[in-house]
Amino acid sequence: MTRVRTTLVRVLTAPLRGVQELPAVRRVSFHANRIRAGLDFHFFRTLAIALVVIVVVAGFLVTVLEPEKRSFQGLVDSSYWAVTTVIGSGDSSYVHSPGGYVIGWLLAFFGVAIVATLTAAIVGFVIDYLLKEGQGMGAAGYSDHIVVCGWNATARDLIDELRGDEFDARIVVLHESERSPAPADIYFVRGDTTSTEDLERAGIPDAACAIICPSEGSNEADMRSILTVLAIESIAPGVRTVVEVNNRKHAEHVRRANADEILVTSRLASRLLARTALYPGLAALVTDIVSGGEGSELYGVELPEAYVDLDIDGLSARMRRDHGATLLAVTHDGHTLANPPSDFRLRRGDTAVVVAEHLAGLHPLEPDHVLDAPG
Secondary structure, X not given: OHHHHHHHHHHHXXXXXXXXXXXXXXXXXXXXXXXXXXXXXXXXXXXXXXHHHHHHHHHHHHHHHOXXXXXXXXXXXXXXXXXXXXXXXOXXXXXXXXXXXXXXXXXXXXXXXXXXXXXXXXXHHHHHHHHHHHOOOOXXXXXXXXXXXXXXXXXXXXXXXXXXXXXXXXXXXXXXXXXXXXXXXXEEXXXXXXXXXXXXXXXXXXXXXXXXXXXXXXXXXXXXXXXXXXXXXXXXXXXXXXXXXXXXXXXXXXXXXXXXXEEEXXXXXXXXXXXXXXXXXXXXXXXXXXXXXXXXXXXXXXXXXXXXXXXXXHHHHHHHHHHOOEEXXXXXOOEEEOOOOOOOOOOOOOEEEEEEOOOOOOEEOOOOOOOOOEO
């Protein structure tokens, strides 16, 4: 019986839980909790009680003073009249006695003043909500989103790339600036990337990935990136962290902070330039693959069950024949293999990195899927 009751409660409350998980609802809840901490609830409770007392007393007195309304139905009608008079839409012809006129005037004066106070409080909340949201002082309220911590040219370009991606990733930018540096459709949180409070406002505990970009090219910016990783790990160790590093000497320190992936932009660029000097056209090819150029884009995909036990040549042929995709690497036992051995056999749960025009019948990896460095 207890199990049935528990199941019934879950079924009945499922729609409510779904509404509570909506980003807009979570943002309003954040601001409501923030404002509630500074409110004098005794004041508003007193106002509400006073309003109820005024309505009840006024309805009773009008019932007594108006002879034709001395009945239970008259008491109900008089109470309703008192409520409508308080909110400014009462019928002035309802009362005919001098005492009724006085009560109507008092209701219009004191009742409307109390309602106006409560209305002003609600309007104040709405204005505060809009102002705080516009200043980046709100909370994202997203789930399975990408948080960009910091801002630089790399952050700007990667947001342009993510906005054009068919995965439709939701993005939050956390940066210490008065205005959002990102496009208008990107949610902006103004704050310190090393602050757990600001990270929580950006939705880090519910995020799929955090990308840390140094705001300047100095060694101090790398140290701040390390502190950001540590802050994220302290509140959301399951969130994948990708860090851009200015100085390759700091990569080891970032790795010790438990960053999942590290990108030394200068090192990557210098190596690609060196390869391009030896093999002309290589830079254009790599840029085209990683940026979704003409007819090609890089994807991480799940592999169908029918592909289990294929060798690497068979897998490559099937990917090309069935999906028009070129195989680049396979994630096997938690390691990404760009050049698997000849005795490789695909297992259930393995994934692949491919270049394709579109995904067609393939399924993209979940946002929290981790690809280790190629083995």
